[in-house]
């Protein structure tokens with residue numbers, strides 16, 4: 303350690319020790335006031351701890367900046383930048399605002415100013431620290447609104463910022479996720495490399511669905527994809543039997559066309575080991591775009607149309623024949639559902655066809671069953687322990703999109719909705735540390751003439 307650094311460290315130690323003593327005395331005296339509860343004291347202690355943290359943070363930065371500044375520093379442009387003077391940089395951190403005095407340089411070649419310490423510590427003067435950015439993005443993506451996010455921050459760490467700062471931080475992280483996905487797709491479909499598989503499951507589930515989001519460009523469909531595995535668990539409905547329980551979810555999605563979405567989903571499936579899995583199972587509703595994506599990217603998958611959607615058609619036909627709420631409708635539907643459950647799709651289809659004259663609902667059911675009969679072999683799927691419901695992707699849509707993007711009265715800018723949704727897909731995939739590691743370095747140069 304250089305002498306100047308050692309001296310600056312000792313000075314900080316002395317200052318910190320003195321201030322710690324003062325704060326302890328102050329808290330002690332304050333707490334002795336009449337009627338103070340532990341809740342009061344803990345709030346006060348938090349405020350003082352924050353103040354002490356600021357002192358440490360500012361002090362350590364001063365230690366790191368200690369020593370005679372070099373007269374010249376290599377500029378990022380390659381030329382030599384000259385020392386100008388010491389200037390303070392304000393940075394907003396999770397401990398509040400700190401002021402960091404550091405050496406600033408000016409490059410006569412590119413005519414830009416820069417501070418080597420900013421680059422070394424990865425912050426931008428006049429901006430938020432990486433730590434505060436992370437907290438803001440986390441709160442911005444998980445709280446009901448950006449207003450609520452900053453209210454939570456104020457409560458938890460006593461740092462006051464405006465909601466727009468939370469919005470900006472969340473959207474920045476969202477753009478990091480979007481850029482990473484684009485790079486992955488470009489590498490997989492271009493002259494790059496396929497995604498590295500993080501697991502080698504025997505069986506992998508893929509599902510997808512669309513959910514509408516209100517944006518400044520009208521209602522737009524957000525396509526969400528889920529990749530997961532299942533584990534057999536004792537059934538609650540049928541004691542003594544096991545049923546598949548979905549686990550290890552990861553999500554991708556965007557407001558985009560099916561072709562682009564399909565590429566991103568395939569990359570995620572590849573990361574989850576789709577290339578080595580001995581079986582890929584797709585469970586989804588009957589939307590055309592879904593099965594087009596499956597045909598394109600998951601050929602050979604076991605295709606299953608969600609049991610609930612298939613059974614809804616049985617009910618609508620039963621109602622068309624016997625009238626809604628009629629006991630006979632119920633009886634008719636139960637029989638057909640039993641056939642469907644036991645894998646007798648053709649029998650169900652024949653029962654529909656016998657009532658063709660009953661109108662559009664019956665016609666639609668016949669078309670649906672005609673298109674998807676090969677995806678309705680429920681007895682076979684059940685015997686193999688496969689999941690036959692799309693509840694996993696539906697609850698995924700609720701968790702990833704509805705819970706944050708469809709709060710009452712919410713209307714998003716389209717880029718804002720896409721970015722926040724991107725953050726949530728990673729959060730709900732337990733991939734947050736990965737996203738944080740993807741963030742670009744934070745520093746900047748200043749277009750400013752030397753004084």
Ligand SMILES: [Zn+2]
Nearest residue numbers: 377379409412
């Ligand atoms: Zn330069």
